[in-house]
Structure formats: structure tokens, C-alpha cells
Amino acid sequence: MDNITQILKDAQDPDNNIRLVAECKLKQLQERNRPNFLLSLSAELSSDASPPECRCLAGIMLKNSVEGKYSEDNSILIEQWNNLDQCIKSQIKESLLITLGSLAPQARHASSQIIGRLAYIEIPSQGWQDLIGRLLHNMAPQGASPATLKQATLEALEHVFEEKTLRFEKDTINGVLDAVIRAMNHQAEKSFQVRVAAVKALQNVHKFADFASDDDCRNRIMTAISDAAKSDEAVEVKHAAFGCLTAIASKYYMELEPYMETTLSLTTEALGLEGGVDETAVLECIEFWSTICRKVIKLREKRKRFPRVILTADCHFLENPLCSLVPLLLQTLSLHQERDVDELNIFMSAMTCLGLVARTIGDAVVPFARQFIEGNIKVADWRSRKTAISVLGVILEGPSIEKLAPVVGLLMDKMEDPHMEIRGTATCTLGQVFELLHSPALDKRFFTNEDFPRIMAALSKRGKDVPEVSKEVCEAIYFLARGYDVPISSEVDHSKKKISSELSPFLSGVIDAILSASELDKKTPFGLPASASAYGALIEIVRVSNIWDFEAVIAIMDLMPRIMRRLNTALDAKAISSDDKTNRQNLQALLCDVLHAIIEKLGNSLHADKLVLWLVPSVQSFWITCQYFCSITA
Template sequence: MDIPNALLATTSPDANLRKQAEDALNQAVNENAGQLMVTLSQALAAEDFPTPGRQQAGLFLKNILDAKDYALQELKIQQWYSLADDVRNAIKQYALSSLKAQDAIAAHTAAQVVAKIGSIDVPQKQWPDLLRILVENVTSGTDSVKHASLETLGYLCEGLDEDSLEASESNQILTAIVDGIRKENPDKIRLSAVVALRNSLEFVNENFSRDAERTHIMTVVCEATQCTDVQVRVRAFECIATIASLYYEYLGEYMSVLCDLTFKAVQADQAEVGLQSLEFWSSICDVELEFIEEGRYGDPAVAAANLKRYVETVLPALVPMLLNTLTQQEEDQFEDDTWNLSMAGATTLTLAAQVVEDAIVAPVMQFVTTNIQSANWHQKEAAIMAFGSILDGPHQQTIQPIVENAMPVLITCMNDPNALVRDTTAWTIGRICEIHGVVMARCLGPLMQLIVAGLDQESKVAAHMCYAIHYIFQSFSELDEGTTPLDPYFGHVFDKCLMTCQLSSEENIRVSAFEALGMMIQHGSSNATPHILSRLTSILEHLEGNIEKHKANPAYGQEFYGLYTCACDVLVVVIQRVDHDIRPFADRIMQCLLNIFSTGHTTAGEEAFLATGALAGAIESDFKKYMTQFYPVLIAGLSNVQEHAVCASAVGVVGDICRALGADVNVYIPEIVNQLLVILRFPNLNRTVKPPVIAVFGDIGLAIEGEFEPYFQHVVEMLLQAAQACVAVQVDDEDAVEYLNQLRESILEAFTGILQGLSSHNKGPLMVPALQGIGQFLALLSAETNRSDSVTTTAAGLIGDIASILGVQAKLLLKEQFIQSLLLDTSRIDDDQAQSVASWAKQLVDETLRL
């Protein structure tokens, strides 16, 4: 099948023909990608080729270059640049010419292709005339060419990183886009231009910093909000919301106009326009919340200088507008979760409450008290939603008395005939349990009755009741007493939750009920333990029954995986709570877990590993009898590097088993160590896996002690290489700093565990040749300003072990100034354990230096 016919066949209703066509195209990619890409670009540009074929040619061409996975995208970029220059230029020219296609679908597809190639070439300066050509198309081309070129600019900006463009390039793009938005242009062109502006806003910060340019941009965008085309209005307000997020500091002179435009859109325009207008106010709230947080936990002076308090200024007008949106519920809103004006209004009201705090209470509560007893369900539900939306924000002394007084009314509302009223009431009660849970102490009896009854209501209501259980038990666990006010209700609520888990046919309810059970198990008082143990048999019977059903109906596995995941979560918290008392149930639990592993499901397998680790930790050496069956499962998990969460869970189990079995684990260690080293060599390893893999070598060393010697050389070389890679990162990259601290701590833990294990067999001196590398690592840590307290304390612990175990052999290292600096830093940490470690390590170092 030749390429043109294959392209046409990809749209055939005949599945076999489509498969043949796709196979032919994929084979052509593998045989000669460059030649195929030229052919595809020619097909896209061919005016006499049928539209479906042109569209498929463009999409297939784009997909050859496109990938969502970062590593695969980098590979495709390399493959693109491996093509000869004349081949790449031909592809680009055919794609560019296709923007002038008479067929609108072909031109639209060409916009995607040009933008994809541009996202690769523009940052590398490999298509220097692209932006000039697109700008010329927009300013002087026909309407269809303008439209296609603006689409291209929009897609291009969407695909570029923020630092990909120089100022001159972003100026070219902005000039073309703003020209396209002008009200003199047809609506179709204005729409593509507004979309392009939305995608380009991250690149135009310099333009926004200049008054005249900023005002020109704001003027054309505000004009676009009044366009007769509803989609142009929607996209224009979307632009305004994005501008609020990116350029909040420049909005002051435009706020009067923006208030007028957004308020009118919410109150009088079509719903989809109103939704985007509300998004503007949500964006303002988000920015102001960031500054408020900065004022609380960062630099108050900077926060005060940047916070303009727009929300507080417009609050007298904003609150009534938002409250009015709450009354505009859809008639079928309980069954249909489609995002609408009342939902968006509630979200914005919630954010506004967090921004203005106590100032929100009076105007909202006036609305609540007026409408909460209304016979009109719209007004009643809106009042309850308004109340639930302002629970998080006002100070506790302001809102808690109101919450206490509201509870009897809310409990009554749970009997309302309207399902949406009950649903919103249940959500509000859940929010109260989350944010003001201890307030519930005075009405626990009625509340618990309400919760148990609510579990029998519609699925959405029941899910909110589970949410309430979750947080009410979490709230009372913080009282830190042997008993809690929830004790009298524990058994009844627990059993009702368990029944919901076992009998509900809806997965979302089962998941919510299992989560509530887990929280009850985790936070129930000591008096609850016998009841939990008495129900464990029922939990296991339910799990075993479903495993058998799954075996009988393997094709319906998707129905069971969610249950397995939730059941494993519950087993983990049960095991952690009852510890050694889990032994009578261990055989049944392990058999269930082995059956779950056999399904091969990723998420269920991940949770099953966590449950296995918890079981090993609880029954300790008794876990040995399960190793014959479990060991192949463990190795398979360690080998599953592509599913990084599963792999990391399996690594965690290695540590649990080492602690449980001690020296008895040695028979399994050769393959485990080999597999751990394979993981670390994997080129595309998810970085979250690396720290636990490194740290677990410390667990292995502690478990097998002197038997670690055969692995010592390879492992220590790897640790020293990892230590050398721990270079400093920019202060403002919080994620990188956190990861680096995790990595450093894991290296320290590994050295500590290995050294302690070797010392028990008098093999500690094996570590002496590594002291120079360890010293370089400790020196790096000493100089690091972003070092966490945990890293500092762990480093002090390793220093103490080196002094204790190696003595005078480590004297050269221990007299270094950075050693004293690390110990001093540890002693200054406001933590008893850290100070104890510092004192212990310093004493050992001082004694060694006196020798």
C-alpha cells in the first residue's frame, strides 16, 4: 500500500483496512523517516488531494515529532536533527505553504505541524525566518491565511518554554496577535488571535512593564469581551484571568473597567462567559492568598508592598454578585456534575473568604439566615452552600460560635426532600468536621445518628458522610487522651462503614467508606482496638470472597482492583495499630496479598507491597515462612523500573524484610543487591526512586552485618559517585532542594548502616579507604546553606559512628574543621534527639582526637 492510499485508508470504516494502513505508515517511518516526512508534507500541501488524506498526513507528520514523555520527546528531537538539512527545509516549506491552503481543515492541520516543528527549531535558532513569515501572513495575508497563521502562533506559544524566546521574537509575536484581535477583523480571526494571546502571555512580561504597550494590550482584550461572538468573549475573559495571575501588579489602573466588565458578564451574559469572568476573580484571590502567605511565613515587607487588596476593596459588590450565582443551580445539578455558574461562584466565594477572613462573615451570614429556611430549594441550597464556603478563612473565635448555632439547623436540612439540598448539607457538615471538628463535641449524638443514616442515602450524600467520619475522628485524635468523646459511637459507626464497603455497588462509595474506616482505625482510642480485631475476620472474608470472584471472572478485573487497593490500605493501618497481635491473621493476610500480586495490577500491587512490609514489621522473624512464595514477587517488583511507584514500594519492602528477618535474609541478598544496582543504572529512572534505593543498602548492611563484605566494594563506589553528584542547586528551586536533601540523607543512612553492620564482625576497617570520599561529602554538606536539619543530624550520627568504630584510623578525617562545624550545627537544632546525637558524637570525636 503506497503512502497516499494508506493515508486515505486510515479513515476507512473497515477496521482491517485501517490496521493495514497504519502498519504501512509505521513501517515507512522505521525504514526511512525523512523520506516519509517529506511525502507527508507534500500530501498536506497538495490541493488536489482529498481533505481526509491531507488531515491524516499532517497529523501523522506531527505525531512523528511529538511525545508527551520528556525522554521520548528528546529522542524525537535528536531524530529530527539527524535528518539532512535539505530534507528538514523541504518539510518546513511544504508545511508553511499549507497555511495558505484553500481547504480550512488542511490549513488548520498545517498550523499544528508548523507549530510543532517551530517548538523544536525556534529555541535552537534553526528557523530564523518563521516568526517573520507568520507576522507577515497575519498583517497582510488573506483572512484564511491570517486565521491559520494566528492559530500557528497560538500552538507555537503553547509548546514553547518560557525562556525559549528573545524579547525581539516575543515582540514580533505580540504585534501580530494584537493586530489580529482588533475589532475591525472578522470574528473567526479575532478568536484565533485571542487564543494565541492567551498562550503567549508568559512571554510578554517586558511589554507589560511598559505603560503604553500594556494599555494597548488591555484595550484590545477588553474590547474583545464585547464581541458579538460568544467564543471570542469567552476567550477574552480567559485572557483577562491569565493576566490577573501573571501581571497582578499592573492591574490597578484597569480595575474599575475590569470590575464593570466581569460583573456584567456574570450577571447578564451567557453562562460560559460568566464562568470565565468568575475565573478572573478566582485568579485575583489566588494571587492575594500567595502574598498573604508570604506575609505570614516569609517576608512581611515584600508581601505588604505587593498586596493591593483588590478583593477587600470590591467586597461590598463582589459578595452579592457571588451569592446571586449560588441561586442559579441547574435543575439536574445533583445528577450532573458539569461545571456551572453556581459551582464557580461557590469556589470564588471560598477563595474570597480566605483572603478577607472575618470581613466575609456579616454579608454572607445575612444571606444565610434569610434563606436557609426558605421553601424555595434554590434559595435554601444556596444559603447552605454559602455557609459551607466561608468556613475556612475567618478566625476561629469569629466563626465557631456561628458553627455551633448552625448545627441543629443543618441536621434538620439532612431530611430535606430535595437531593441537592441534602448533598450540599452533607458536604458542609463534612467541611465543619474537617475545619472545626472539636466544635462537634456538643452535638456528637445527633451527628453520629445523622452520619449513620446518611450512609444509606444517595451515593454523593453517603460519600460526604464518609468524609465527615474521616475528619471527625482525625479531629478528636488530637486530644491526646486515652479515651475520646467518640468512643460510645465507635462500634456502630465502624460497623456501618464496613457494611457500606461490603455492600455498596458503587466504587466511589466503597473507596470513601474504606478511607473512613482507615481513619477510624488510625485515630480511634485504645478502647477501639478489640472491636477492630473482632471485625478483621469479616474484612478478610470479604476480600477473600472477591478474590475468588475475580478468579472466576478474570475478564472483569477492573471491578476488583479498586477494592484490592482500598483493602490493602485498611490492612496497613490495622497492622500498624495492633502490631504483634496480627499474628493469628498473618497466614490469611499473606495469601490475600499474594493473590493480589498475581493480578499484575500496578496500583493494587503498589499497595500490596506496603501491606506486606507492614506485616513483616509486625510479625518479624515469623515472616520467614512466606519468603519462598514472596521472593519472586519482590524481585519482579524491583525489576519493574518503568512503574516507579511499584518499584519504590518494593524497595521499601526490602528494608522491612531486612529489619524483620535480620541475618536470615542473607540467602536472598545476592540477587536483591544486584537488582538494586540495576535500578540505579537505569537511564530514565524516576528520581523519587533513587533515595530509597540508596538508603536500603544501610538496612541490608545492618541485617547481614559482616556478610555484607562481598558487596562492599561495588556498593561503596556507587555511594561515593552519588555523593559527588550532590551538587548545590538554586535557592529558589524548592523541589530540587528537597530532593537533594533526601538524596544526601539516604547516602548518609547507607554509610551508617553498612559501617554499623560491619563493625559487629570487626570488619569496620573495610571502610577506611572510603574515608577520603566520605570526608569530601561531609565537607560539601558543611558548606551547603540549604541543608535540612535531618541531613545535619544524620551526618552527625555518621561522624559519631566513624569515631566509635574506626577510632584512630579516622583521626585525619575527624580533625577537619568541617567535622566540628557539622557537630556544632547539629547541637543548635531545636530538637532533643538532634542535640543528643551532637553531644554523643562530639564526645566520641574528642576522645579519638586525644589518642
């Protein structure tokens, strides 16, 4: 065969002409004699005399010749490998095992990946039966294997055990576990690269062990991971250990009860509450607890869907550890209040985890959160005030309305905060309360009628605030209105369908606030996208209003000409750019949607006959507008 080394070198030449010729030669070699081509690639990969870049490309091409599990070529590549002569396959596999001891990191890495892929192909058909034994020989304690060989071998084991469909004898798994755990021990293994590779291998190997049923096996694994997570001299080992903990939590969270105290101690250390902060370790640690909470939430949701099905027992043992976790998360939020990118990552992860914890332990989270909120919501630093409000927003799902009500009352004062971000965050959180907890039409109430005047007055005032705040007002009003919507199929008492009368005294002020909000954003042509949320809220308010109330009728009747004037202005406005034209059409469509909601609401009332003369000009204008839209969309 042609000099494969030179061809591989030319295939990476910056000169296009040389590179294209080399690529063409490689393709011809593969098509002419695929078995010998693969054999030459494996020989190139294992040769220490070959240039590193050539070995790297050879590894990539050899890997691509058997790697296709994410493409339609998977079955074809497997068939092509299986059809190779047994002698050639044996030579290729031997070259790969030899390459694990190479001095070139890229060659070792490529070899370990290819070994993992070939294990997926060969082992189910009883091929390469000595693979695990050969790999374990590299890890034998009595041998003098260099650290680089151990590291590459562990990486190969990581890839082999990545394939969940493979089956191994129990003795084989125990042998692999022994080797991996021994390599994780900082006293037995001095190379931190080997220890990192061992932890990453364990992340896959543990799935094949009897973790759930074998106490001794589980204790060995968890002890090894805990020791690795305490590593001070190599942060990479700590990162990998927390990643392994998360992988275990995703499958065996029910078996982790005996290890909660140790894990909480590791959490305290990782979050930097007793020393320095390592961002990756913090994120991995938080993800561990988030994973556990997601599993519990999923289990409970499954119980609700299938109440008669016998499911695994609930994880009540997690309540105490999670209660201990909440103060740690709140302290983490205080330490990382969105000052730079790294702290933002930690802040958002901790906030997400806190929300999942609230959904998991319910009312138990409120005392901790309330203490934090009350302690930060009035301090001078605006970031602390914003964090306090954000904490309230993320714990809304889980606790009962009775427990949350005293805390949510703190929101109203913050809607008058001098800092714009605080007002916006408070209004956004109020919208979340309306969305999640306040649905009077379905007998779910958070606010009483006595609270309404203050709430509606605050929304009306903030609707005329800066665009960043007024947009949140529109969202809040939208969800408020949705809470009064009774589904058509609902068997709610007929009297409940008139419950939106609670809104009637405030409709005029709310409509003014929404219309003001839609006018505030002058940065984009025709007030988009701010107008979208404003008019969406307006449509919802009109739709749920009780048309039998005189105050509601007056407010909606007054809205009609105001919308028509805006529509006429939008029709006459000049649009220069294509974006202007698109925004103008979108605005016109929104205004027509509002008109449609008004006409539909008034047309279905007993007032319709008294309003005909008043509506005629507006309906005529509306009809002209519809004709206009038909003409521009034809």
C-alpha cells in the same frame, strides 16, 4: 518515489488487507529515504489537488516526524531534522507556509502546528530567521489577505509563541502584538474566526511582551481583551478573551489593579446577572478570579514559610474587588442550584471560587455570606437550604472563629431538617468545622462546653438516621476526636492531655450512634464501605478518651463484648462471591483494629489489674481471631 497520494489513501481504507499493505509501504519509504519521504509529505500537505483525507494524514505524519517534546524520542527527532539537507528543509518550510493559504481547514491547522514545532527547533540555532516576517506579511493591513490565511497565520503564531524558551527582539514582539491586536478589533476585522484566532495567539504572545514594566503595552493588551470580552456577535471571541484574562492573571496578577473595575463589569455581564447565560463564558470568568485568589494564597503561604525573605508586596488592592465579587458569586449559586449538568458545572465552579475568595479576604466575606445563608436556610425550596449550608462549608477557611461562630450556630437546626440531603449536608459541614476550627488540645476552640450537650445529642440521634446521613455523622465524630489528640512530640501542658474528659459524659451515646451507623447500610455485603468510616471513628474515639474518667472506662469496657459479638458473627458469616469474601475480611480486620485500640487503651490504665479477669475471655477470643487471620493469609 511511489505514488504517495494513493498510498496515503490506502492507509485509511476500511479493508484491513489494503490498509496493512499501505502502512508497510509507508514505513519502507521512510526507512529507505527519510529526507525525500518528508519532502513528499510536505508536498502532499500543500497540494490542493490532493484529497483532504490524504492531506490530513500527510500532515499528521509530518508533524510526528518532528514532534516529540512529550516523549523520549524528542532529542532524536530534533537531531534527525537538523541533519537534513538544507535545501530539503527549505522546501519543506516553504510548503508549510504555502499551506497556510490552503482552502482545506485540516491542512491549514496541521501546517500551523508543524510551523510552531519547527520554530522551536530552528530559531535557537539561528535558523528560519525570516519566519516571523513571513507570517506578519500575511497579516499586513495593506494586503488583501483572505480571512482563512489570516486565521491560519495567527494559529501558527499561537504555536510559535507557545514555546517559552524562544527569544525574540523587542521590535519583533511589538510587530507581532500590533498584528494580533489589530486582528482582534471587530471594526478592522469582520471575520470572527480571525478574531478568535487572534485572541488565542495573544494568550501566548503576551508572555513575551513587557507587560509588567511597559504601561502602554499593558494598556493596549488589556483594552483589546476587554473589547473582545464584550463581543456580542461571536461567543467564541468572548470565551477566548476570558481564557486570555486567566492566562494573564496567572502571571501578572500584581499588575491588574487598574483594570479591576472593568473586569468586574465584564464579570457581571458574563455571569448572566444582566441578561442570558453562556456557560463557557461563565466558567472562564470564574476561573479568572479563582486564579487570582490561588496566586495570593500561594504568596501568603510562602511568606509564612520564609518570613525573613523579602517577597513581592501583598495584593491588598484585591480586597475591594473581591468583596464586590462575593455577592455576584452568591447570586450565581442561587441561579444554578444543581438542576442539570451545565448548571452543576457553574454551581461547583462558583462554590470553589467562593472558598478561595474566603481564604483571600478572610473576615470580609462573612457579612455577605451570613446575609445569604440567613435568607435561604429556612425557605421552602430544599435546594436553596442546601446551597445555604454549602456556602457555610466553603467559607470556613479564612475568616476568624469569632466572625464565623454566629453563622455556624444555624447548622444545628438543620440537622433536624425533614429533607435527608439537608440533614446530611448539615452534618458534613459540622464535620468540616470540627476538622478545621475545633482542636481543644491545641487551644483552638469553636464550641464551648455549654454547646456540647446539644451537639452530641444531635450527633447521637443522626447516627441512627439513614445511611447517607449516618456516614456523615461518623466522619464528624472522627474529626471531633482528632481535635483532642495531642501529638507525642507536642510540648503541650500535661493538663491538656486530659482535656478529652469533655467527651467522657457523651461517650456512651456516641458509641451507640457509631455502632448504629455501621449497621444501617444493607445494600452491600457485611456493611461495607459504610462500616469503614464508622469503625474508623470508633477507633479514634477510643484512642483519645481519658481512661482516668469513670464514665469513659465504663463506655469502653461495655464496647469490648459488643465488638467481640460482631467479630464472631463476621467469622461465621457465609460469603458467596469474591466481593463478599473481600468485604468480610475487611470487616474482620476493622473489628480487630477496634479491639486492638480498646485493649491498648485499657491496658495502659491503672484499672488494668482490676480488669484482668473480665478481659481474659475477650483476649482469648481475640487471640483465636488473630490465629485465624494468620491461617487465611498464609
